[in-house]
Amino acid sequence: MTGPGVPTGRVVGFKRHLRVEVIKGEAVYLFSERGVTALKGSDAEALAPLLDCTRDLPALLRDVPAGVAPEQVGRFIARLDEAGLLTLGPPPGSGAAERARAYWEAAGTDANAAVADTAAKHVLVIATGATDPSAALSALRQAGLTAKVSSGELTTDDPADLSVVVCDDYLSPDLADIDAVHRAARRPWLLTKLTGAQVWLGPVFDSPELGCWHCLASRLWAHRDAEAHVQDALGQVGPASRPVASLPALDAMATHLMTLEVTKWLAGYRYPGQRGVMTFDSLDLTARHHEFRRRPQCALCGDPTHMRALARRPVRLSSQPKSSDNAGGHRSLTPQQVFDRYQHLLSPVTGVIKEITQHQTGPAFFNSFRAGPNVAVRRNCLFNPSAPRAENGGKGVTPLHGKVSAMCEALERHSGFFHGDEERIRGSYKSLRAHAIHPSSCQLFDDRQYPGRSTWNATHSSFQHVPDPFDDNAVIDWTPVWSLTRERHRLLPTAMLYYGAPPEAGSVSLYADSNGNAAGSCLEDAVLQGLLELVERDSVAMWWYNRTRRPEVDLTAFGDPWIDELRDVHAGLDREVWVLDVTADSGIPVLVALSRRVDGGNEDIMFGFGAHLDPRVALRRALTEMNQLMPVVVDGYKWTEPEPLHWWQHATITNQPYLMPDPAVRARVPADYAYTPSPDLLDDVTQVRGRVEALGLEVLVLDQTRPDIGLPVVKVIVPGLRSFWARFAPGRLFDVPVRLGWLPKPTAYHDLNPIPLFL
Template identity: 45%
Template sequence: MFNQPNLKNCDELPAELATFWEILQVDYQEAMRRLHSTKLSVKSLGALPTQDFISSLESLHIQVVDEGDIEVVLTDDYLQDGLAELNQKALQNQRPWMLVKPVGTTIWIGPIFYPYQTGCWECLAQRLRTNRPVETFIQKQRGSSIPLITSVAALPSTWQTGLKLAATEIAKWIVREGEKTLAGTLITFDTISIKTENHILVRRPQCSCCGHGSNYNSKPLPLVLESRKKTFTLDGGHRCFTPEETLKKHEHHISRITGVVHSLNQKEHTQNGAIHSYYSGHNFAMMFDGLYFLRQTVRGKSGGKGKTDIQAKVSALCEAIERYSGIFQGDEIRHKASYSNLKNLAIHPNACMDFSETQYRNRREWNANSELNQKVPEPFDEDREMDWTPIWSLTHQDFKYVPTAYCYYGYPREQNPDCWANSNGAAAGNTKEEAIFQGFMELVERDSVALWWYNRVQRPLVDLDSFDDPYLRVVKEYYKTINREIWVLDITGDLNIPTFVALSRRTDRKPEDIVFGFGSHFDPKIAILRAITEANQVLPAVLKVDSDGSTQYRLNDRVALDWWQTATLENQPYLVPDTRVKPKVYSDYPYLGSEDVREDVLTCVKLAEQHGMEVLVLDQTRPDIGLNVVKVIVPGMRHFWKRLAPGRLYDVPVELGWLSEPLQEHQLNPIPMFL
């Protein structure tokens, strides 16, 4: 059937070949002309022979020469030594080239690199390293750049399949010259599942090879707020675009090979109409060198929630991008100085971390038995030179400086670090204004939680029926079907921004497996929904039970496990509504928002300033991503982790009338918040 055609007479081209090209809407004579006029060269990096591949190309009438119009490189690993040099030469000569990996259970074809049009190999390599944390860790420990070759599985049939698939795709690319299917696209074919996927390669403007390199980010720019009209206010927050629009714009970042979001999956126990929750990998927020931190990175996930499936999906995607954008990459603007030399331009890290003198004094004993997010750093040395990051003060309209180690995950750690980054105040948005507002709301939420949790004060019940939201009724009914009750407390703090905690406990047996979620927003309905959906997000961790009804926990955090197994409403009475006051209803809450996100941000700045606080914003948006990411810092506002320095934690509950006098440090809740 597949006899070789007479290359000198296209009229004698076998019908099956002519039909194939005509199915692709290309006249067979034109197809042959294009194939004959294109010259390819083939090269191998790694221990792969090229003759079978050359034969496959020639069987499709593609000319293989020593110096072709395009070079195709066979390799057993896309990080193989020698590819960086090939990339540099291709960029210098402005010559396209292509990669093929025909070995391993998953065959890789492409991308074709078009110099200065698509991403280059260095753009691809950056993403590959990010998505190979274990391999990258081992290479760092060895001090080697040689990749660990993992694509070793192959059969003679899969080898031939890989070569012939690649040859076919190259022929299609040549014949369909107007459609650059392989341009900036990597195609994978799984020989086990027979599944094909496309992975988009994004060109990185900051790439040191095909982009602007260090010149892209040479000096800090003032942050200018722009008017941003709201178009979506139903779920998750107030946005300038719908969740569907956001997903469409950024879903190409989901790829285990070329993406910054490894995967996006629906959580278990969420196919019930009440709970919508997704997780995306990886959560890089704890990324450091060291085996313990490697485990946290590999296992870590970002999460998304909402009252609809699409909102939860987009929330998980955006949180993963937010985490990625906050990773230290080495090209960030930094200034080397000491705190004492910067004087009033510098923000002391403990004004943001809020550890007490007692915590510093007892840190070694505490750290020996605490989870990572509860550890206490070394005392800050004000005379030590270090990297500082310029960060814009929305309050004073000028730059301040914060330690770079506090601003970015994975900043190279000292042996005994005095500060490190966390995700509090980090947020993503369709616009910078959106992200800033969301980041500030998170700070308000965590601050209010800390005031309530550590002071263990009872707060009023919230009447959910008064919010007249059908979704809230669906949630309440669902919780009943799984033998749980759910209620909401008002924990609004001194900024008077509606803030709530949603709580749920098991009612059919012990332990009570108490879960909770939090929410703050100018719109009290959104704040309630955020609290409820966050509780929903945590709920699957305690839903799986053995045949005897005992819980099989889905989280290995020691503090969380101890809480679920021992906490009850009886021994934690601050979880119980304060019956001395009437339940709060929807009409009790002011609506602080406007029609413009910019105006909402300015209101946040004004509220903070009225309470003697400064709003700082670090723009962490990465030019190759497109989703706006910021870290909002308000020195003095409290994280809900165990940070017990003097200040708001003690003073505000008295100012609000929650307590008659401030508690002493030893009187605070000994259980650290673990979310």
Template identity: 35%
Template sequence: MKRKTDVLTRNPHYQFIDLSPDRGVAIVKNDVEVQQVHGAAAEILRWSGTLDAVAIADQTLFPLAEIYGTLAALESGRILVPEGLPPQSAGDTELERAQLQSELTHLSESLARGATPVRVVVLGDYLDTAAQGERQPGHPVVYVGSINQRFFMGPCATADTPDALANLTFWVKFNDRAHQMGGTRLPTSSGNGVVALPVAEIRRLVADELARYYAGEAPLTGSSLLAADGTCGRHFFQNALGAAPDDRGAADLPTPASIRIDLSAAHTDAVGRTVTPEEFLAAHRHLVSPLTGPVVSLERAVENSPEDPVQIFFSGHNWAVSDTKPEVLKRSLRSTSGGKGLTAAQAEAGAVGEALERLSAIAFGTERRVQRRFTDLENAIAPQRIQLFSERQFDERIERNAVANMYNWIPERFDPDALIDYTPIWSATEDSVAWLPTSACYFMFPSGALPAAAIDPVGKRFAKADSNGVAAGATAGDAAFQGMLELIERDAVAVWWYNRLHRPEIRIDDLGDAQLTRAQGWLNAHGRDLWLLDLTHDLGVPVVAAVSVSHHPVNGSDHIMLGFGAHTDPVLAARRAVSEVFQFYFSTPLAVRSGEVHNIPNLNDAMDWLVTQRLADHPHLQPDASAPSAPRDGDLRPNADSLIRLLTAVGLRPYFLDLTRPELGINVVRSIVPGLRSWWQRFAPGRLFSVPVSLGWQLSETDEGEVNPRAMFF
């Protein structure tokens, strides 16, 4: 047992967030892995000062034996680790900070040699916003401060960039898990979070940077941070304070011209993109930073090799599945943003693009919106036309919502007399303004970095935005094309999945694509079969499902992995579907794939599917042997206009919302097509039931009580 002479502290590689007395303490082990503890463990992690079992038991009223046992368990799990450095008093650190401030001031003046000296301001924590108002820059000001007990130099504020420090603190708060989860960060040292000031390292860094600046060799840190310990390069950040129009109380509503989106598609490649992945990365890689970046990371999937036929990269938290409840975060395979492709550049570009598109769809509080009643607005769209829940689902919403699944959360029935926020969206076919509840347009969740005005608490009762149809691109037309493809793909998947339809196989050999053949061979060499199903429905856009199963059952399961893709070119649709299978594969821990571990508590929905399901119980996953192989010629143009024509031909009207945030430098568009179904559980009457009958795939519509009870888990 560890007693008071054997000092333990919270693991400095983790984050510890005190949620509340009833919610316990959250332990964040990486960007998405969250463990929540209660009882004695929570009290131990909250303890301030030296961890003394007797004192903790005395003050918390937990039995001493339980405290000892919990301490041992926390240590064995590396939640608690031996203290590395002796605690340092806050008074000593404040004195050192004052001395360092004086020293750096003299250093800057001596290096200036008659030029206007740069003022160096030594902060404590960058998030100490209470004192920031006192530091308005006159001459150039460069800051030195700490984030999570690491020290940095930057940013540099000038007359042209007076908000540099405020912009920095915005992104630090935005990426901080304590602010995201609505809790209080617990320090990771027994000295209450106060760590020794690395005076020598800071002095050397500031001297080097100032000398280069005064010599005209390099600008100061600008909108970036430099680590004092030299362990990493620059951390860039973007302006976050530019205000967009706030029309919440405006009398004059927007005109079509003010929200119109340019859907032109000049110079697109076969995929529908206007720049190469390499060009995209060159323009946006600087946005990646765990501290200050709109994209917090960019890492290759574990076990994914550069020699593998499909490359997989992940790029940090997926804001589309943000939730303050750790038990909800666990339920999604897509709790991180990611990208896949045949080359590393394609995968990295996809991962960065997905992270930026999800970030752009967050309600920052500056979005264009008005507060009205449904009946007050012309061309307002009720959220039910987008969400498509059935009356039965509304009736059972309390019971269904008791299951922690963010995708299948059911809102209240819409009240047209409720005063809520509406956002203007553009009708491409009518060139007119329509209105959709803002809560259906933007992700809304509490965050200490965002103003309260970002959230419409009444609107959130009736609609919850998801990522369906949100896409990024080098141009708005590029983004709109990709977003509509996603809507069409998921509508086709829903029609197939919930009706459990037998669909024909697309033989990989018939596609004549070397990349697909190589991917199939790789999976076969790793003990897995792969086949493709043609899910293309009435819209005529090729939609493909890729199904991969283990050659041999693993603990009674066939380890079924799925992937989906849509594109105007059937080969590209197939590549996308197969790439998703690889993403599923590399998102699955090796111990699970090998069968070494199969009895795992708290599995997310995708992993539960993987380790429990057998192919024999899901006949719709196998090809319809009576139907011919059906590869289609790619005779559709890869642009937004071609998809709009297909949609309007079957009576569907597309709308678009420009989500682009200029400070990020990437176009993001939400495509909205009332009537198209997402692939989650949405059982209102409509295309889900009528399309199979109209195409002759079924004689009659499936009853709601007979749909596939297994929800799509992506």
């Protein structure tokens, strides 16, 4: 802007959106809607009054006060230009044109180019279904823009610089064709919903590399389960129609807000929100921006083979140093880092998680959070939000830990849901047996559970569901899983690996559960958590169904102030807390935390489980899981399922004595656990895996990480390890307690605990 390159005849001055005030001996102040900027120094006081857009550069140099050298002027002008405070152009005008130039300069754009572009460019208005485009067209033309309504079939050679699509629902089926034409033409289009009490604007789809309408629709449908169910039941395609609720003032505001966005885009003004969705609620005048990102695996604008290729690759683990925040376990990232990295997935519009909330029942100390819905139990909870695990749960020693825990569980469940792009191999067990693992080795139902399954299933929750016996000759879908033990791929039924996988015709023998599913700050973290969960549930099953008395854990000996506070909080609720050690043959500490009311009446016994190489982490995990579930029994029961209700109303330490510590065994203290800390998560994975494999078991991993999510998610499978649900096949459930000396002989099948574990 300075020197011989500046043409004469074009005035230089402060940008039009700035007003100048000089207080001599103090500073020059520039006022704008955004605030006040102070310029200090004698040069500023001497030269600022001359920058009133009435002089070109020669005139400015001519009028400088005596004693101010041209070099000083040049340096001052250069600094102002670098700070974005100066404009160069025709002399100022008046009225709307001048206000428009001030607006563009405030936006940081070239005002002259912005005015020229908005005057020269063309807008095409496209309406879907019965939506009336006339109000949108009128608003655009009132703003001085050249606009027309699309007539007839869309083509890729339309000369418009931007299309504006007005619809009554962002899931309108018409949008698929509109998206296809614009992607082919590489022409930008703005999606809008200008009717109703809530106005939606954006995104601008301007590049297939940044996402398409199908990427957005995938997110939107995920939040509209009930609607999808109704439409499917009625044989309808697309979203359900809704009555329009609006007012003339709202309609006018919506169309003019759309016009503003169109004008900014044509003028070349860009900001991140243009590629997201802005929702405006007219009832409380709140606006929210929802970040939109491309789904790399999108079948229309991405690579739909991604998940298939991922399943075909070996799972390779590498060194991952642990972070310094170990309050919630050993991770490669802190909870804050995890939240910051994935918080864009928290949105009821473009996110995977609709919201994260803290339970308001009970003390805040519980740090019990929920993020819903839980897709792993979607079919059971669509119309029963009070069902167990209808939402994803989060726990932790701090609110941040609980919030991040809920977030990660929701993302884990989403990643483990069947989307249709997973690797699948068609065949029967008999035809694939060289590579396939028989489902029964993972399901572990006893043959005696099948004949009466109809009666059992009718009186128990879906978690205890007994399926049909598996048919070795049935032709079904199988998915590769990587054997860390054998260093090769094995096959398991797809329906056991992904929630919501299509059922095989004529059979309900296979379904997925969350056992071994885990998310982590890195792949190694996820594998570790999945393995620990399997070890935990295996140990818990042996304790619960055999009803063995196990040693107490001396909580005082751990010297943890947080545990002391927890006991005080429960005491304030007239409850007592104790912990059992149910560690089994792996030697990995597995602990059970229990809490019961001691004020008479129902004991409302609640429990939580934890496993980890570090006994202190295992202890905190058990206690935080117990805390996480406490809100459902504080101030009345929040679950309506009969199994947990019957437990809380009838279970006592008298009629369930295995819940109490073995009085003949000394309480466990930290010195009883042989633990050497390691600085790397890979070391922990290697140690846990080694202990499991030493039991003659195979460790399998399926990488379920979705490219649009990014959070590492795996399903770990160890055939032979027990779930803590009612599955009573011969094996570890009966043999290990005897081998460990918990029991003198195996528990008879009919003497197993008749109360299925309901968590």
